[in-house]
Amino acid sequence: MALRTVPRQRFHIINCVGLLCILLVWSPEVNAAPELEPLQLSLSPSIPAGGEVCAMHPEPGTPPARQSRPVGRPGAAAKSGKSEKPARSGRPGGVHESEHRPVPKRAYHFNDYRRRADVETFVRRPDGSVITPDVHLGYNPGLSFPTPMGNGPVHGANSVYVVEQGVDGDTLQVRTAKWITMHHNCGWGHDSKFDKTRTQPQPLASIPFEIIVSDLWDTNFHAAVKSGDRLKITVLSYGTPVAGARVTLTSEKGWSKEVMTNEQGVATLQLIRDYYPVSWDRFRRTHRGKFLVTARHNFKRSGSYREQPYQRVSYLTTLPWKYSPSQQDYASYRYGLLVALLTMTVSGLGVYSYRDRRSKPYKRISLDE
Amino acid sequence: MNRLKKTVNNSRVSRFRFWFQIAAFALLVYGGFLAINIGDRLPTFACVFEDGRGGSCYLMGFQHQMTIPFNRIFTGRGIGVLVGLLTFIGFFILFNKAWCGFVCPLGTIQDWLTKLRCRFSVRYSSYPESLFNRLSSIKYILLALLILIPMGIGNSITGLPKLGHDWGVPFCMICPGRTVLPLFIGDFSQLAIDFSSRTKMVFTALGMGITGLFFTGAFVKKRFICLFCPMSGFHYIFSKAGMLRLTKNGDTCTRCGNCYRVCDVGIRAIADDVESKNIVKDDCIMCFKCVEACPEEGCLKASFLGIPVYESTEEGFFKRMKGLDNGK
Numbered sequence: 001m002a003l004r005t006v007p008r009q010r011f012h013i014i015n016c017v018g019l020l021c022i023l024l025v026w027s028p029e030v031n032a033a034p035e036l037e038p039l040q041l042s043l044s045p046s047i048p049a050g051g052e053v054c055a056m057h058p059e060p061g062t063p064p065a066r067q068s069r070p071v072g073r074p075g076a077a078a079k080s081g082k083s084e085k086p087a088r089s090g091r092p093g094g095v096h097e098s099e100h101r102p103v104p105k106r107a108y109h110f111n112d113y114r115r116r117a118d119v120e121t122f123v124r125r126p127d128g129s130v131i132t133p134d135v136h137l138g139y140n141p142g143l144s145f146p147t148p149m150g151n152g153p154v155h156g157a158n159s160v161y162v163v164e165q166g167v168d169g170d171t172l173q174v175r176t177a178k179w180i181t182m183h184h185n186c187g188w189g190h191d192s193k194f195d196k197t198r199t200q201p202q203p204l205a206s207i208p209f210e211i212i213v214s215d216l217w218d219t220n221f222h223a224a225v226k227s228g229d230r231l232k233i234t235v236l237s238y239g240t241p242v243a244g245a246r247v248t249l250t251s252e253k254g255w256s257k258e259v260m261t262n263e264q265g266v267a268t269l270q271l272i273r274d275y276y277p278v279s280w281d282r283f284r285r286t287h288r289g290k291f292l293v294t295a296r297h298n299f300k301r302s303g304s305y306r307e308q309p310y311q312r313v314s315y316l317t318t319l320p321w322k323y324s325p326s327q328q329d330y331a332s333y334r335y336g337l338l339v340a341l342l343t344m345t346v347s348g349l350g351v352y353s354y355r356d357r358r359s360k361p362y363k364r365i366s367l368d369e
Numbered sequence: 370m371n372r373l374k375k376t377v378n379n380s381r382v383s384r385f386r387f388w389f390q391i392a393a394f395a396l397l398v399y400g401g402f403l404a405i406n407i408g409d410r411l412p413t414f415a416c417v418f419e420d421g422r423g424g425s426c427y428l429m430g431f432q433h434q435m436t437i438p439f440n441r442i443f444t445g446r447g448i449g450v451l452v453g454l455l456t457f458i459g460f461f462i463l464f465n466k467a468w469c470g471f472v473c474p475l476g477t478i479q480d481w482l483t484k485l486r487c488r489f490s491v492r493y494s495s496y497p498e499s500l501f502n503r504l505s506s507i508k509y510i511l512l513a514l515l516i517l518i519p520m521g522i523g524n525s526i527t528g529l530p531k532l533g534h535d536w537g538v539p540f541c542m543i544c545p546g547r548t549v550l551p552l553f554i555g556d557f558s559q560l561a562i563d564f565s566s567r568t569k570m571v572f573t574a575l576g577m578g579i580t581g582l583f584f585t586g587a588f589v590k591k592r593f594i595c596l597f598c599p600m601s602g603f604h605y606i607f608s609k610a611g612m613l614r615l616t617k618n619g620d621t622c623t624r625c626g627n628c629y630r631v632c633d634v635g636i637r638a639i640a641d642d643v644e645s646k647n648i649v650k651d652d653c654i655m656c657f658k659c660v661e662a663c664p665e666e667g668c669l670k671a672s673f674l675g676i677p678v679y680e681s682t683e684e685g686f687f688k689r690m691k692g693l694d695n696g697k
Contacts, residue, residue: 186430187449191406219401219420285565331561336577339562340548343581351494351589 037112038294038318039164041179043097044107044142099182099221107144110162110177113137117166117173118306124204126156126183126197133160147181151188156198157217158183161207167308174208176317184221194219205239209315211247211295212236216321225323227273227289234266235295237315241265245297245315252290261295269293275325285330288322377678379685381692382657386470390477396423397474398553410456412604413468414475414546421554426546427457428515428600432538435519458607465611466604466649469595470656475546476595479587483633486588494590495635504596505652512599515540535568540599542572545583591633595654605651613673615655619643621668628659628669661689 113119121143123131133145143162147154160179165172180201192198199217203210214232218224225231235245247267250256251274261267271291277283297315304310396405397415400423407424409417415424434450441447461468469476486493496504518539521532541547548559562577563569586593595601622643629640634652639659642648648669649655660669663681670680 186409189406190409191404194401194404283565285563285569327558327561330565331563331573333557333561336561336573339574339577340560340581343578344585347582347585351585355494 034168035314036114036168036173036175036316038316039113039162039175039177040111040292040318040320041108041160041162041177042111042320044109044144097181099184099217099223100186102147102149102183102185104147104149105144106147106158106160106181106183107142108160108179109140109142113141113162113164114166114168114173117164120163120165122161122163122204122206124159124161124202125154126158126202127153128197128202129153130204130206147183149185151191154183155188156183156192156195157181157201159201159204161204161210163208165208165305167305167310170309170311172303172305172310172313174313174315176207176209176315178210178317178319180216180319180321182217182221182223186221190220203236203239207236207238209235209237209242209295209297209317211293211317211319213293213319213321223288223322223324225271225321226326227271227275227323228326228328229323230268230270231293232266232268233261233293233295234264235261235297235317236265237297242295242297242315245295248294248296250292250294271323273326273329275329283325283330285325287325289324290320290322293319293321374677375682375684378680378682379688381689382661382679386656387480389471390480393472394474394477397472398422398550400424408456408460410453410460411468412457412461412600413473414544414550414600416474416544416546416550418541418547418559419550419554420556422550426600427453427460428544428603429538429541431457432515432519432540435516436523436537438523458610461604461607462610462612465608465613465655466601466653467613467655468604469598469601470654473654474550476592476654478549479592479594480633482584482587483591491589496590498637501596501635501637507597508599508602508651511540511597512602515599533566533568535566535572539572542569543576543579545576545580545594548576548580549583591635592654595634596652601654602651608649608651609647611649613655613671613678614647615649615653615657615660616646616670616672617642617648618668618670619645621665623665625664627662627664631658631662633658662686 119135119137119141121133121135123133123145125131131145133143135141135143143160145160147158158181160181162177164175167173199219199221200214201212201216203212212234214234215224231249233247233249235242235247241261241263242265243261243263245261245265245267246258247261247269248256248258249269249271251272253274255272255274257269259267259269274291275287275289295315295317299313300311301313302309302311396407397411397413398419399421400406401421403423405423407415409425409430410427411424412427414426415422417425417429430453434446434453437446437450442450464471483493517526518532518536520526521529522534522536523531525531551557551559560577560580561573563573583594617639619642622640624640624643626640629635629637632639633656634654636650636652638650639648639653655671657671657679660671660679660681663669664683664686665681666683668681671678
């Protein structure tokens with residue numbers, strides 16, 4: 001059968017109409033609006049990592065002169081040699097706090113905000129109360145709030161939130177950033193060490209989208225995440241678990257892994273080893289590596305926000321955290337037990353042979369009368 | 370009242386001590402799981418490295434506090450050191466050295482090992498007096514080191530460079546309490562040698578060696594590790610202020626030597642010294658086994674704030690001996 005040839009002009013028209021039909025029929029789940037950079041909180045460069053030194057836990061490797069530095073001296077962190085650069089989006093950044101060096105005021109920086117969007121900030125204290133920190137927007141946006149010293153309602157894990165919402169095109173873009181700070185000093189006591197509300201960050205039901213990572217601290221208020229740990233990450237929206245959210249873990253060196261949350265809103269990710277000093281002499285057991293947990297979720301929902309209609313909602317949140325090298329990287333049970341067993345054996349044999357040498361054999365004495 | 374006193378004096382304090390030690394062990398090792406926390410300035414080995422502890426040993430905090438720079442002694446940190454020391458003294462003077470004999474979990478484990486040895490009918494060891502006196506001084510050397518080494522972290526002593534933070538809690542690194550007590554909650558993480566730095570490696574290897582020695586030593590020698598315990602030396606500095614006291618009436622002592630023979634630590638002076646009234650020596654653990662074994666009326670006496678609580682009586686001695694003969 002001979003094929004009928006279609007004129008070239010008509011062929012183009014058919015193609016264009018077909019493409020238009022496909023575009024009209026196809027409704028993508030992912031919003032066509034450009035994806036925004038994650039919003040991220042980091043330690044404010046204006047506040048150094050100084051503060052009251054916990055007598056029980058001076059920061060390892062820190063010379064005492066630096067520990068005794070008065071709070072808030074500008075540029076002090078720079079002198080200590082630590083990076084004060086604010087975090088870049090997508091990569092963990094900023095200087096991490098020590099959980100044993102409380103300061104009377106906490107200040108944080110966030111990397112970005114949209115001029116037309118609403119920015120709200122919250123701090124959830126360990127006792128469940130919520131306060132609104134002082135916010136300053138502008139070139140270097142940030143927030144600060146008081147953390148009174150002592151074993152009071154602030155003693156424990158404080159969660160800091162920045163929530164930014166605004167309509168871009170037909171999408172309601174909701175970006176949240178979270179930072180968790182442990183306000184503790186051993187001098188205040190460890191009475192609350194088994195109180196989960198103090199040592200585990202609690203969710204806040206008014207936050208549109210947030211990440212909860214379990215077991216961040218041990219019962220002595222030490223940061224407990226080690227390389228190789230499996231992190232249990234729960235994604236919540238207004239306190240309700242979110243299924244199908246994309247959770248990404250990005251390490252300091254840029255390695256990243258993405259998984260989806262299950263029906264319970266839980267995703268599990270293993271933190272890889274990401275600390276390789278040039279030589280063993282430079283290995284620091286107390287090294288604090290950084291990683292960033294990001295969660296995304298896009299879905300269709302119509303509505304209006306501030307009288308601006310939208311067809312889709314896009315949620316994006318971040319939580320930076322820190323980890324230490326795993327004990328397996330630098331400690332050996334085999335040698336430990338070998339030394340103990342060797343000492344036991346040698347000392348045991350020593351005692352036995354000493355006693356054996358000193359014991360006198362029975363000797364019968366016969367007297368010739 | 371006299372009847373009660375007679376009943377107490379005729380009783381066996383060892384039996385009471387055995388159960389008291391178990392209760393104290395449970396409290397200090399597992400108390401944390403019941404949200405019990407007696408404090409972190411205790412004059413006994415309630416190890417900080419053990420997560421379920423119901424209180425913490427003072428030596429850990431003390432070593433940390435000793436890193437204080439000299440120029441900050443008269444500041445808030447200096448006050449912190451003073452408050453810590455006063456709290457420790459407050460706890461200590463309440464029960465004096467009975468903290469060792471009745472409360473210390475490490476001492477309790479040693480007593481259990483002694484019982485195990487008795488089960489196997491292995492005879493115990495004792496030191497000759499000259500060796501005992503030499504070994505006894507080791508605890509003061511350790512006490513001095515656990516003060517001086519942390520001081521060297523915060524200060525340059527005699528122009529020497531400051532020590533690194535790996536030297537931080539030197540005694541804890543070699544204390545068998547760190548390695549042994551966490552085992553009771555299934556934590557084996559302390560049984561390792563830390564290769565992260567040379568200092569840590571030496572300290573943790575030494576700690577594991579001492580742990581091995583602890584088990585062998587405590588099996589063949591009663592209260593083996595107590596002779597070297599710097600906490601015991603620290604106690605002795607404040608012992609004279611203790612509310613609980615052990616006194617001796619030398620006039621009634623016949624120097625029969627019973628008290629020396631039953632002494633777990635092996636203090637000879639308890640039998641030989643008929644001059645001193647206060648008989649608590651630096652190695653004494655105040656277990657009161659000497660009072661129990663003394664056949665002389667009122668020769669040895671335990672008193673709390675001057676009120677006699679347990680004293681040796683002839684009747685009590687014979688009753689206890691009769692009980693032992695009957696296997697009680």
